[in-house]
Amino acid sequence: MKVAFIFPAFVSEYIGNEVQILNALSNTFQENLKKASVTSGVDFEQFHLENTAFTKDELRVQIISYIFSCSLSNELIARGIKPDILSGYSMGLYAALYTGGVITFEEGIHLIDHAYKVSKSAIEGVDAGMGSIIGLTSEEIDEMIHTHQLEAEIANTNSIHSHLVTGRFEAVSSLLDISRDAGALHVSLLHVSTPYHASLLKDTSKPFNEFIAKQIELRKSNYPILSSIDQRIVAFPDDIQKELTDNLSKRINWMASFNKMLQLGVAQFIECGAGKSLQQISRFQAGDFKVYPMNKVEQLFR
C-alpha cells in the first residue's frame, strides 16, 4: 500500500488541538516556531489560535501553516512513516519541498515571504480576491465568465462541483452573485486578497525565478512530488523551479492530483498540516482509500 503525504495551503479552520497534538509528539513544533521567528523577524512563538495576528494576516497564515506541515511531516518520518509520494495543495507546495529535502526549513520561509511580496507587487493598485463556488461544474463557471466577460478565472478544481475562483475583486464578486442566481449551492468570498493561481500574477514569474536562482539552492527531492498544475512528477531542481514559479499564476487541479495518486496505487493519505480541509475535499473522490488528518495520525503510530 502506497502512502502519500499531502499538504494543505492556508489553514482557515483549525480542528482546535493541533498545537497540543504536535507538542505531545516532540518539541519540533516549538523549535520550528523559534526558527521561523529568527528567519522572518516575526515572533511566531506568540502564536495561538485566538491570536488574530496569526490567523488573519495572509502572510503569517501561510507561514504558520507551513510550520504545522513541516513539523508533522518531520514527526511522521522520524517514526518510520515514509511517503511514496508528496503533493502540495496550492501553497502547500513549500512544505512538500521541505519534506522532500529540496529546501531547508528556512529556505521555505524565504520562498513564502518572497512569493507573497512579488505577488503583491504584481497586483499593486489592483483590488483582487478569491472565492469559492460549490454546486456548479467548471464548464458552467467558465461559460458564465465568458458570457459576462468577467476578469475572473477558476484557480482550482477541488471536485466536479467545487471550485475556487480568482481575479479582480469586482469580477470575482460578480461571478459569485451570478453563480448563486444560476443555482450554485453555496458561494463565498475567501479571506485572501492575493489572486493566487490567476493570470493576474503572470508577471511574478521573472522576479520569483531570479530570486530562486540567486537565493535558494534547490536539491533533488528524496521522494517524487506530484505537480498540482499538470499532475507530472517533479523531482529535479529545474522542474521544481518551474513548478514553484508556475504555482503562483497557473490554475491547479487538486481533483486531478488526487485521482492521479489513486491511479499510482496510493491508498493512505496523510494530511500533513493543521485543519482537515483536504480530508473534507476527498469525500467526493471515488476509491478505496483513507485520509488521516492530524488528529488521526496517532492511529498510524500503533
Next chain:
Amino acid sequence: MTKLNDTIKAEVREVVYEFFAEECEVDIDEITDDSKIIADLGGDSLMFLALIEIFTKKYDQEIDLKTIGKYSIKHPVETIGELIEMQLQIIEHGNNIIKLD
C-alpha cells in the same frame, strides 16, 4: 422521483445523523433536529453537497444540482431537521423540486 414512505424517512434520518456525527466528530446522541449545522456542529456546505450525492446514489436519481441551489435560495437550511426535510423533498420530487413553493 420516489414515493416517500416511513422506511425511506427513517433511512434518511439515520444517514443524516450518522453522517454529521462522523464528519463533525460529534456524539450522535448530541445531535437533534434543532441542531444548527454550522453554528452547533461545525458543518459546512461541502457536507450538504456530499449528502446530496449520497442520496442521489442511494435512490438512483439524476439531479441537476442547480435546481436544488435555486430551491435552497427560497428555502435556506439551517438545522438538521430542515436538512432532512429538504432531502426528503429532493427524493420525492427530483428536479421538480424547483416547482414547489
